[in-house]
Amino acid sequence: MPRIPGLYTTRPIGGRAAYGARLRRPAAAGVALILAAGAAVWAVPQAVDSDVSLTVGGEVTLIGHGNGHGRGMGQWGAFGYAKQGWTSTQILSHYYGGTTAGKVDNVDVSVILTGETSVNVFADAGLKVGDVVVAPGQAVSLSGSTATITTGCGGGAVQSVEVPRPLVSPITPGPGRPDPELIKMCGTNATFRGSLGLDGGRVINVLPLDDYVKGVLPKEIYLNWADEGGAEALKAQAVAARTYALASIDISKPIDDTQNSQVYGGFGGEDPRSNAAVDATAGIVLNKADGKPAFTEFSSSTGGATDGRDFPAVIDDGDAISPFHDWTAAVSSDSIASTFGVGSLTGFEVIEAYGMGAENGRAAKVRISGTGGTVEVPAQEVRTKLQLRSSFFSVQGQESKPAIVAPPSGVGGNAPAVPVPGVVPGVPPVTPSAPGATGDTLSQLLALAEAAIGGKFSELGGSSGLLGAVLGPVEVTPSGTGAVQQFQNGSVFFSPESGAHALGGLSLLNFALQGGESVLGLPLEDSLSTLAGPLTQIFQSRFENGILEVDPTTGLATRR
Numbered sequence: 001m002p003r004i005p006g007l008y009t010t011r012p013i014g015g016r017a018a019y020g021a022r023l024r025r026p027a028a029a030g031v032a033l034i035l036a037a038g039a040a041v042w043a044v045p046q047a048v049d050s051d052v053s054l055t056v057g058g059e060v061t062l063i064g065h066g067n068g069h070g071r072g073m074g075q076w077g078a079f080g081y082a083k084q085g086w087t088s089t090q091i092l093s094h095y096y097g098g099t100t101a102g103k104v105d106n107v108d109v110s111v112i113l114t115g116e117t118s119v120n121v122f123a124d125a126g127l128k129v130g131d132v133v134v135a136p137g138q139a140v141s142l143s144g145s146t147a148t149i150t151t152g153c154g155g156g157a158v159q160s161v162e163v164p165r166p167l168v169s170p171i172t173p174g175p176g177r178p179d180p181e182l183i184k185m186c187g188t189n190a191t192f193r194g195s196l197g198l199d200g201g202r203v204i205n206v207l208p209l210d211d212y213v214k215g216v217l218p219k220e221i222y223l224n225w226a227d228e229g230g231a232e233a234l235k236a237q238a239v240a241a242r243t244y245a246l247a248s249i250d251i252s253k254p255i256d257d258t259q260n261s262q263v264y265g266g267f268g269g270e271d272p273r274s275n276a277a278v279d280a281t282a283g284i285v286l287n288k289a290d291g292k293p294a295f296t297e298f299s300s301s302t303g304g305a306t307d308g309r310d311f312p313a314v315i316d317d318g319d320a321i322s323p324f325h326d327w328t329a330a331v332s333s334d335s336i337a338s339t340f341g342v343g344s345l346t347g348f349e350v351i352e353a354y355g356m357g358a359e360n361g362r363a364a365k366v367r368i369s370g371t372g373g374t375v376e377v378p379a380q381e382v383r384t385k386l387q388l389r390s391s392f393f394s395v396q397g398q399e400s401k402p403a404i405v406a407p408p409s410g411v412g413g414n415a416p417a418v419p420v421p422g423v424v425p426g427v428p429p430v431t432p433s434a435p436g437a438t439g440d441t442l443s444q445l446l447a448l449a450e451a452a453i454g455g456k457f458s459e460l461g462g463s464s465g466l467l468g469a470v471l472g473p474v475e476v477t478p479s480g481t482g483a484v485q486q487f488q489n490g491s492v493f494f495s496p497e498s499g500a501h502a503l504g505g506l507s508l509l510n511f512a513l514q515g516g517e518s519v520l521g522l523p524l525e526d527s528l529s530t531l532a533g534p535l536t537q538i539f540q541s542r543f544e545n546g547i548l549e550v551d552p553t554t555g556l557a558t559r560r
Contacts, residue, residue: 059330060348064393065358066303067324069380072096072311073240074302076325078233079225080318088235092286096240097312098409098471098486099286099294106175106208106283108194109245111264112256116185116203118142119168119196122153125180126171130163133171139186142166142198153186167197167206175208182267191267205266209242210278212264216241217274219263226273234277237298242278243285246293289471300324303392305357307380308407312486315356315512326358327389328396336368339385343372350394351376355404355513355556356411359394364405404556406505411512445496449483450474452500453492456526457485460502466528467492467502482522493522498544504528506550507541510557514548520559521545 066074073095081091089101119142121127127134129147134140139153147161147168170181177193184191193215194207217223221237241262248255257264286294295310301322306313319325337345347369353360363379379391453474463469468488477484482495490504498521503511507527514520521544541548541557550557 058333060333060336060345061396062329062331062388062393063359063396064303064327064329064389065325066299066319066322066390066392067301068299068390069297069383070299070302070305070307070362070390070392071297071309072306073236073296073298074300074306074316074319074322075221075233075237075298076301076322077316077318078236079222079230080321082225082230082232082236082318083228083321084318086232086318088232088239088281091232091236092239094314095298095306095311095316096286096294096296097314099288099311100473101239102285102287102291103283104209104242104246104285106210107246108206109209109212109249109255110199111205111207111212111261112199112254113196113203113205113266114256114258116190119166119198119203120153120186121168121183121196122186123170123181123183125178127183128169128171128173129167130161132159132161134168140168141186142168144198165197166199167195169195175211193267209245210282212245213238213242213278214270214275215264215266216245216262217277218269218271219265221274223271223273226277231273231277234274235281238274238277238281239284239286240296240298242281242283243293243296244298246285247295250292251295289469301390303357303362303390305354305362305392307362307391308354308409308411310409312409313354313356313362313407313411324389329388329393331386336386337370340368340370340375340377341372342368342370342375345370347374348395349398349400350379350402352405353394353402354407355509356407357392360402360404362390362392363394363402364407365402401554404509404554406509411509445476445481445483446474448496449485449494449500452494453483453485456492456500456502457487460526460528466490466504477517477522479517482517490528493517495522498522498524502526502528503541506552506557507548510548510550511541511543514557514559519545520548 073091078091078095081094120139122139124136126136126138127140129140129149132149134149137152138158139150139155141148141150145163145166147163147166148157149159149161150157168183170177170183172181182191182193183196192205192207193211194205197204197206217234217237220241221234226234244262245255248261253261255261286296288294297310301324302316302319303325304316304319306316333345336348337343345368347367349367350360350363350365351367352365353363355361363382365376366379366382367374367376379393382388383391457467460466467490471486471488474483474485476482477493482493482498484491484493490502490508492500492502494500501523503523505528511520511523524542524544527541538549538551541550546559548557548559
């Protein structure tokens with residue numbers, strides 16, 4: 001799509017492609033059913049008249065936050081948290097709720113090298129092509145299934161070899177090979193770990209997973225963060241990049257060296273700081289409840305709140321350090337009107353938002369009106385078509401508030417939710433300690449919590465009841481005095497004083513928006529009303545430190 005004058009999207013690090021994005025269809029007028037982690041959360045969109053003055057040739061000013069799609073980890077946020085003392089485990093658990101850490105073998109990854117058109121290579125220590133050893137000083141060129149060994153780059157032919165798979169390999173296969181064994185392109189000396197070959201006419205680099213991640217990190221994150229207190233952010237990025245690659249393989253998504261997958265620069269782009277992060281997290285990945293690798297998307301900056309798609313949405317205080325935390329963009333009315341085909345523009349309003357973060361939170365749905373009609377469009381689609389930095393925006397001058405709806409995968413908390421790096425599948429997970437807590441105290445608390453939460457889960461009908469399937473283990477809350485377990489449609493909280501109580505729907509959303517445990521304490525009763533169907537009357541949720549009165553018609557709550 002042509003760029004709209006005055007609008008652009010920069011990608012200093014990690015702006016992800018929109019592969020696999022699940023964009024919601026515009027809901028019908030009236031009551032809209034929003035799916036939050038499989039739960040029915042009802043929100044009644046308010047009637048929004050055009051209260052933004054629009055004229056032909058005029059502009060709409062958007063107040064925005066963040067850079068990128070906002071799904072999963074925000075890299076600037078990870079850096080901010082690392083500077084506050086968070087470990088990579090805490091960073092990952094914050095952004096990728098419902099996952100658990102596991103360890104995988106160093107499997108091979110096949111990467112399409114989009115900038116290469118032929119394979120004509122050498123290595124200082126020699127090569128192998130098929131079963132044939134290529135001596136130091138010789139080179140190999142591939143054409144179809146024929147490998148031609150030459151006296152050097154551009155030299156005379158020494159031998160031709162028919163190979164079942166056109167692939168040139170190091171003299172000794174395996175990860176972490178020394179520099180003389182690495183393969184170089186004739187002419188450019190571009191250097192790669194692993195093997196180089198052809199697949200369907202495309203040049204590919206086949207190499208061990210962790211060697212691949214070493215070529216990704218320098219292209220996807222600022223290396224100088226390691227020198228500025230952000231080494232844990234690089235470790236978190238290594239785990240996310242490794243998991244993303246495996247998830248891509250799992251769903252048969254081709255991996256190339258561009259942002260369509262992850263930007264990859266081969267050996268030549270590697271740096272000791274990023275290599276140290278890969279080695280420190282060797283083999284660690286994040287798995288979903290079904291044991292498959294999670295699709296760990298990441299983007300540059302969330303603007304202060306993530307877009308909950310595959311993972312629960314969370315507040316991202318670490319993002320305050322981002323240069324993209326706040327921005328404004330002026331878009332011409334004519335550009336908007338022509339992009340969405342509504343004639344002359346008469347209205348542009350955010351009609352649904354997630355309520356987390358600045359203003360009304362990340363936009364969910366936008367209504368665009370004109371003399372030729374009205375369309376309601378997912379905010380991520382607006383972001384893409386108008387080339388905005390993110391979908392976290394509001395409209396300057398819009399007086400009517402958008403309806404607050406739950407993010408598609410619900411709302412997450414701040415407690416670490418994955419085991420520390422190094423855990424091996426089959427070994428009980430290690431729960432990160434809360435401040436001031438001892439191992440014995442935590443063990444006793446978790447034992448009580450598991451029994452009480454398990455009882456509440458059964459009381460509410462188990463996995464076929466309101467809560468749905470289990471998403472993760474029982475974890476200690478940030479205070480160290482309580483515990484929580486996440487389910488498909490909500491969470492169950494426990495402390496010895498309050499007992500076990502479930503929150504879901506608008507109650508859980510507003511619990512998070514109001515500050516969670518640190519402000520309200522833990523719940524004193526179950527509050528799952530909106531999971532059972534639509535409500536029209538204000539209802540209450542009681543907590544240790546107060547009561548939330550929730551208005552289901554707006555999705556908002558007041559504390560008293």
